[in-house]
Amino acid sequence: MIRHLARLIWNRKRQNFLLTVEIFFSFLTLFGVVLFAVYFANNARNPIGYTIDRLWSIGVDRKEADKDLAVKARHRETYRQLLMALRGMPEVEVVAAASTGPYANSNWGSNVRLVGGRQVRFGVNKVTDDFRELLHIPLVAGRWFSREDDGSTWTPVVINRRMATEIFGDVDPIGQVIKEERDPNGPPPEPDEKAEVKRVIGVVEEFRQDGELSGSGNYLFYRFRLDGSEAKEALPDRVFVRLRPGTPATFEEGLVKRAMAVANPWSFEVQPLDTMRTDKLRQYTIPLMVVGTIAAFLLMMVALGLTGVVWQNVTQRIREFGLRRAKGATIQNVRTQVLVELLIMTSLALVSGVALIAQLPLLPIPSDLAAITAPVFIGSIAVSVIAIYLLTLACGWYPSRLATKIQPAEALHYE
Amino acid sequence: MLNHYLVLAVKVLLRRKFFTFISLFGISFTLLVLTVVTALFDHAFGPGPVEPRQDRTLYAEQAMMYGDHGAWSSSGGFKLFDTYARNLPGVERLSLYQGGNTVYSYVDGRKIASALKRTDDEFWRILDFSFLEGGPYGTADVGEARFVAVINATTRQRFFGNRPGLGQTLEADGQRFRVIGVVEDVSEVRRTPYAEIWVPFTTAKTDAYKAEIMGGWNAMVLARDKASMPLIRQDFNSRLLRVELPDPKMFRAIVAPFETKIEGLARMMPTGDRRDPESQLWKLVGFLTVLALLFLLVPTVNLVNINISRIMERASEIGVRKAFGAPSRTLVGQFLVENILLTLVGSVIGFVLSVLALRAISQSGLFTYAHFTLNPRVFVYGIVAALAFGLLSGVYPAWRMSRLNPVDALRGGVSR
Secondary structure: OHHHHHHHHHHOHHHHHHHHHHHHHHHHHHHHHHHHHHHHHHHHHOOOOOOOOOEEEEEEEOOOOOOOHHHHHHHHHHHHHHHHHHHOOOOEEEEEEEOOOOOOOOOOEEEEEEOOOOEEEEEEEEEOOOHHHHHOOOEEEEOOOOHHHHHOOOEEEEEEHHHHHHHHOOOOOOOOEOOEOOOOOOOOOOOOOOOOOEEEEEEEOOOOOOOOOOOOOOEEEEEOOOOOOOOOOOOOOEEEEEEOOOOOOOHHHHHHHHHHHHOOOOEEEEEEHHHHHHHHHHHHHHHHHHHHHHHHHHHHHHHHHHHHHHHHHHHHOHHHHHHHHHOOOOHHHHHHHHHHHHHHHHHHHHHHHHHHHOOHHHOOOOHHHOOOOHHHHHHHHHHHHHHHHHHHHHHHHHHHHHHHOOOHHHHHOOO | OHHHHHHHHHHHHHHOHHHHHHHHHHHHHHHHHHHHHHHHHHHHHOOOOOOOOHHHEEEEOOEEEEOOOOEEEEOEOHHHHHHHOOOOOOEEEEEEEEOOEEEEEEEOOEEEEEEEEEEOOOHHHHOOOOEEEEOOOOHHHHHOOOOEEEEEHHHHHHHHOOOOOOOOEEEEOOEEEEEEEEEOOOOOOOOOOOOOEEEEHHHOOOOHHHHOOEOOEEEEEEEOOHHHHHHHHHHHHHHHOOOOOOOOOOOOEEEOOOEOHHHHHHHHOOOOOOOOOOOOHHHHHHHHHHHHHHHHHHHHHHHHHHHHHHHHHOHHHHHHHHHOOOOHHHHHHHHHHHHHHHHHHHHHHHHHHHHHHHHHHHHOOOOOOOOOOOOHHHHHHHHHHHHHHHHHHHHHHHHHHHOOOHHHHHOOOOOO
């Protein structure tokens, strides 16, 4: 029966070709939107690796570049006094400084070249010892930075579980050194530069800096010392404070005044972390909503169009259906024929669409999309395929009813 | 004849209301999207009330320093423009201004966040702000680092309620300024003029910026006439070849070209090459064209399908006309007139919808102080797009129609 229908479709190939093309492009459009919706929804189910209750972020503008080591030393001293002053305020529970932090619009990425040439990319943050306590970051193994690290001759790092698995596989990462080699194409070493030995002292469950909707990636923490033992060390760009329960929002003015008094002429930008979270999530949802709305209208347009085309097809083929009825085909037979023909064309479009999409993972993938996993990708294809089948069936439903109203005698009358 | 076609077209369109509805839905929605996007672009990059002389203005708002092993892209530094952009031939005025940042004020327990921009006095002579009270700061204010500020209407409302702002003082970022002018709100999307508080750049808390080649500063020039614009670009680019770079081991060149607004966008896009001082505009145009064509794909195929169905449905009518000797050309002409009429009706609906959509976007608060409107320029773009769309989706079906065999057609259609 399928073969027979295939021949019927082939007989009307030009018109059916355009119909198939339309379904094909609708599928691609739908897939693009569904992929991101599924990706975000899947991300939202996984832990982000921290909590942000009663946290404020204080962006610090030091007003002056500090390439000059004397300026840097002066800034470092100001920083120490600033942190001490904030800690001394009765409303403040915990204070930590960092390069960046949760929901901040600044990301620091890096990569290492492991011995053997394998490249590992990761997000980086450099933080003071209180950072874990501040954000309640769960450790899975080892320990967090502490005074213990003051004397170490190597660089202590804490990484997330994903990165530990990627570099060390099944080996226990605690105490391991990340074995790097110099990139032959990289910049030549500075004369006074000594190779940095990164030794893993702890592993955290996860740290997704960009929050709930972002994908999971590798992450690495360095330790800020701020004690002047490393003259060239860059300085933090942000300070985080956790407030005692019940502290009013109006405390902000007092906080900023205090900070400005200690660290003149620096500027401070205070934002509650839950506001930053809302803003960050909107950066993900607004583009999706815009594209989703456009895609929804496109699909609606396609649905109406398909209905019209199938309708016209049925009216045009009244003689053919009449003949079938006269030869004993039931109403249901005719109706099935219309729908199955439509399904065959849909399948043709979907097979070519899926074949095209399946090539995507072979392309070089931008790093921020590398977090789209196979289940998300395949799941999105499945959802889109089902949705398109439902859509075309819905479009064929009403026109196929028209076919059943045809009286054989009336239809044959056309001849 | 045309009149006759039009009457016929209206009759035909009214006969099959469902098909007409589908076509109109597709056309008006497609045009809605195109018009809204064009209007947003025009609002951001076209000439506007504050920047009316954009055809003679060039901006240097992006800079990049690069070497063999790395690159640093940001905006330029004060020293870069102060040393190398002054006295360019063909320039009527040059203004240096900061990129702007958010500052916070605390008034009676309320927190007020404002966008603050530090500028020179030429800034007010190149741009046309409309002042509600007072006026801008001048050369003496900047030279003597007076703590004076121009604020916008919303900031006046936030700080002083309904009272006039002139002569009042306000504190921002720990500094106290006296208000000497109040201007109408400027859309956030116009990045160069936009701010809520403008103050002389000499009031900055430190003067470390004076030694910086990169970071935080922009420049714009008003050319004497259009003819001198290419010269200004070339001259500045060649001056930049002589810049003494701070870290010659790391960086060997700096690029900070004077460009039009839209060229600036082209430079920012992933398709742009920031190391190349030449215009990146064609890459942006190519990218946008591809994007528009991709978007148009589904609506076009949909409309073609519907048009073919409409024709097949009228096969017997066409058969009769062919049998009585109507040439194909006439039939095709008739069909195209019908299609263009439909497109025009659809585009009118599309325009009405766009006005509503733009109003909704303006009111959503997504872009501060932005009032998106349909101006005549956008309207003309839209009409051109609609006609192109109508022709595109009408030509293939019309060709199919002209090839209909009269014998088949008379029987009520073809099976192929």
